Amino acid sequence: MSNIILIAGATGDLGGRLSKHLIGKGAQVRALVREESDPVKVGNLRQSGVEVIPLCFADESGLIAACQGVSCVVSVLAGLREAIVTAQQQLLDAAVKAGVPRFIPSDFCTDFTQLMPGDNRNFDLRMEFKSILDSRPIRATSVFNGAFTYVLNHDIPLLDTRTKTIADYEGKADWRIDFTSIADTAAFTASAALDDDAPRLLRIAGFQVSPNELVALSGRVFDQPFALKSQGSLPEFAAYIKKVRADQPQGESQLYPQWQQMQYLYSMFAAHHHAVDNDRYPDIDWQTAAGTLEKIKNKKIA
Ligand SMILES: NC(=O)c1ccc[n+]([C@@H]2O[C@H](COP(=O)([O-])OP(=O)(O)OC[C@H]3O[C@@H](n4cnc5c(N)ncnc54)[C@H](OP(=O)(O)O)[C@@H]3O)[C@@H](O)[C@H]2O)c1
Numbered sequence: 001m002s003n004i005i006l007i008a009g010a011t012g013d014l015g016g017r018l019s020k021h022l023i024g025k026g027a028q029v030r031a032l033v034r035e036e037s038d039p040v041k042v043g044n045l046r047q048s049g050v051e052v053i054p055l056c057f058a059d060e061s062g063l064i065a066a067c068q069g070v071s072c073v074v075s076v077l078a079g080l081r082e083a084i085v086t087a088q089q090q091l092l093d094a095a096v097k098a099g100v101p102r103f104i105p106s107d108f109c110t111d112f113t114q115l116m117p118g119d120n121r122n123f124d125l126r127m128e129f130k131s132i133l134d135s136r137p138i139r140a141t142s143v144f145n146g147a148f149t150y151v152l153n154h155d156i157p158l159l160d161t162r163t164k165t166i167a168d169y170e171g172k173a174d175w176r177i178d179f180t181s182i183a184d185t186a187a188f189t190a191s192a193a194l195d196d197d198a199p200r201l202l203r204i205a206g207f208q209v210s211p212n213e214l215v216a217l218s219g220r221v222f223d224q225p226f227a228l229k230s231q232g233s234l235p236e237f238a239a240y241i242k243k244v245r246a247d248q249p250q251g252e253s254q255l256y257p258q259w260q261q262m263q264y265l266y267s268m269f270a271a272h273h274h275a276v277d278n279d280r281y282p283d284i285d286w287q288t289a290a291g292t293l294e295k296i297k298n299k300k301i302a
Pocket residue numbers: 008009010011012013014015033034036037038057076077078079082083087106107108109110145146147148149151
């Protein structure tokens with residue numbers, strides 16, 4: 001079996017980190033880039049030893065040629081239907097035609113298999129692609145990492161360092177939410193891409209933390225008291241998000257409209273990992289909750 005990994009989305013944040021890890025592990029990395037990709041990022045990829053393949057995803061024969069000899073295709077595309085359903089399907093169909101044995105889709109989120117369609121628009125697109133992927137003769141592995149730790153940088157209701165409050169929904173004060181740094185997610189995904197025995201779903205969390213635990217930990221790290229802030233019940237939150245979404249139809253064409261961000265928060269409280277696969281690849285030194293809050297306190301990207 002070759003160890004040629006083809007990445008779609010290597011010019012992105014997760015993709016750039018993933019390609020570095022793969023090169024560090026001795027893999028050969030091919031990256032698909034587009035005409036509109038940032039030439040500086042493309043140049044950086046080339047310099048790091050990545051074989052760069054410029055193409056348009058609608059070019060089926062170009063995609064099939066790029067897939068020749070590849071052991072695993074990894075998609076780290078970000079976007080709406082055009083990326084998550086259309087481009088990923090073009091890539092998947094080319095991979096199958098070229099005889100690629102494995103495919104990792106661009107999931108990298110909360111475990112959406114526990115959610116209902118409509119709970120989260122961006123996860124609905126992943127669910128749609130999952131059913132396409134599972135109908136094709138190729139082995140797939142999805143990585144569910146919960147939320148990236150850096151989402152806590154933005155004083156979202158879950159951790160608001162200005163008001164010193166932590167969001168809480170009825171009955172959820174001890175509900176543990178999954179977080180993983182983007183760096184750890186990239187390191188884990190690189191190992192998964194090189195692991196021929198990887199299962200269909202891999203769940204990871206650098207840490208799992210509840211609102212009650214966040215209150216205590218934030219108090220210690222920021223050396224100031226934090227308190228829970230009641231936000232009502234989750235069904236009430238879901239109904240409110242539905243209303244905001246209906247009132248903001250322009251958000252349907254945006255990746256992160258206000259209601260989508262609320263849907264992410266809702267998803268954090270509606271699905272979490274019951275067991276994690278962190279130990280499958282033992283070389284990762286997982287970023288902790290305390291380490292994440294220390295970074296936020298020191299105004300560094302968490
Ligand atoms: N769990 C979380 O909290 C969390 C947070 C953020 C992101 N994510 C997920 O992590 C994954 C990677 O995200 P990221 O932040 O690394 O994204 P990013 O930095 O925005 O990079 C996106 C990549 O996708 C490519 N791309 C976008 N639309 C495309 C299309 N239609 N056709 C082909 N390529 C396209 C871009 O290529 P160009 O350079 O050519 O534009 C770029 O390489 C995504 O699944 C994203 O949803 C998860």
